[in-house]
Amino acid sequence: MSDAASETTPLPKLVVTIPAHNEEADVAAVIREIPRQIAGVGKVEVVVLDDGSTDATVKVALEAGADRVISHKIQKGLASSFRDAVSEALSRDADIIVNTDADNHYDQSRIPDLIQPILEGQADITIGSRNITELPMRFINKWGNIVGSSLVRTLAGLPAGIDVSTGFRAYTREAALGLHVISDHTYTHETLIAAMEGGLTIVDVPIPARVVTRPSRLIKGTTSHIVRGLRVIIRSYAIYQPLRVFLTLATVLIIAGMVPMIRFLVLFFMDDGGGHIQSLIAGSVLLLVGFQVLILSLLASSIAWNRKMIEEILYRARRNDYNQD
Numbered sequence: 296m297s298d299a300a301s302e303t304t305p306l307p308k309l310v311v312t313i314p315a316h317n318e319e320a321d322v323a324a325v326i327r328e329i330p331r332q333i334a335g336v337g338k339v340e341v342v343v344l345d346d347g348s349t350d351a352t353v354k355v356a357l358e359a360g361a362d363r364v365i366s367h368k369i370q371k372g373l374a375s376s377f378r379d380a381v382s383e384a385l386s387r388d389a390d391i392i393v394n395t396d397a398d399n400h401y402d403q404s405r406i407p408d409l410i411q412p413i414l415e416g417q418a419d420i421t422i423g424s425r426n427i428t429e430l431p432m433r434f435i436n437k438w439g440n441i442v443g444s445s446l447v448r449t450l451a452g453l454p455a456g457i458d459v460s461t462g463f464r465a466y467t468r469e470a471a472l473g474l475h476v477i478s479d480h481t482y483t484h485e486t487l488i489a490a491m492e493g494g495l496t497i498v499d500v501p502i503p504a505r506v507v508t509r510p511s512r513l514i515k516g517t518t519s520h521i522v523r524g525l526r527v528i529i530r531s532y533a534i535y536q537p538l539r540v541f542l543t544l545a546t547v548l549i550i551a552g553m554v555p556m557i558r559f560l561v562l563f564f565m566d567d568g569g570g571h572i573q574s575l576i577a578g579s580v581l582l583l584v585g586f587q588v589l590i591l592s593l594l595a596s597s598i599a600w601n602r603k604m605i606e607e608i609l610y611r612a613r614r615n616d617y618n619q620d
């Protein structure tokens with residue numbers, strides 16, 4: 296690049312965000328491992344989102360060199376912290392945002408690899424996919440991840456192999472401006488479904504993760520984790536792909552209703568109209584419910600159109616807010 300060109304186009308700024316809830320033992324190592332000089336990047340800053348920690352997370356993070364620590368007085372949850380992290384990074388003029396966890400699970404020295412496709416203009420979002428099948432993770436974490444990942448991948452049409460629940464990701468400023476997380480538990484699945492719907496380019500960057508032995512801050516119990524995970528996935532689909540979800544359901548119900556109905560009609564005409572009232576009832580109920588779901592799919596899709604317009608307005612409002620100097 297010529298001198299004149301480098302003067303006119305400053306190198307992008309990277310802000311690394313770290314959500315943390317009671318992470319005094321590991322957060323310092325994470326912060327220290329973040330490279331502060333990266334080829335192709337002008338400046339690197341670190342922002343920690345302390346979510347009502349009751350230990351020394353804040354003090355330890357500041358001592359380890361965090362540029363800013365934002366504290367929630369009470370624990371608001373990971374998704375809410377992620378929203379605040381993105382806002383803070385945008386208002387610090389980040390061109391690229393990397394999110395990582397505070398438990399030393401991810402290898403921060405690989406951040407340059409994670410952001411490379413973004414620097415090259417090849418990606419809007421990159422996903423640092425872990426070596427899930429080889430990692431000795433908690434049973435529920437591992438299988439929840441494998442099942443949840445393949446479910447979300449297939450339904451959303453994500454590239455094969457992407458680790459849907461990894462916290463190690465990078466976003467361009469534009470992608471971050473368009474992210475609106477609604478869930479309160481976790482943001483990982485929802486952001487990917489929304490990004491695919493928005494036509495963003497998601498690139499997979501396989502980066503092996505380390506084994507973590509400390510108890511999860513996120514998973515309180517197996518059942519509650521499964522229920523919450525399923526709720527997030529179902530809700531995301533109902534919100535982002537309503538026509539697909541409700542039309543599929545309506546088709547299944549209508550087909551299931553037509554089988555007993557046809558049986559009833561055939562027997563009605565062959566036997567001169569006697570009996571088979573059960574088939575008539577079952578068929579009618581299924582068909583009725585099926586057609587109601589069909590109407591619901593139209594309603595849901597018009598609500599989705601509204602949501603898209605609201606998101607467009609939100610995106611423009613945020614762009615105006617954050618891009619002002």
Ligand SMILES: Nc1nc2c(ncn2[C@@H]2O[C@H](COP(=O)(O)OP(=O)(O)OP(=O)(O)O)[C@@H](O)[C@H]2O)c(=O)[nH]1
Nearest residue numbers: 314315316346372373376396397398511512513514
């Ligand atoms: N802000 C905030 N951060 C949280 C909360 N719960 C967990 N975290 C942080 O989110 C990150 C992920 O939490 P973990 O406890 O590592 O979750 P995990 O069960 O190990 O899940 P994986 O790391 O994806 O395998 C860590 O940096 C936590 O400190 C929360 O309620 N609020």
Ligand SMILES: [Mg+2]
Nearest residue numbers: 396398400507
């Ligand atoms: Mg973890």
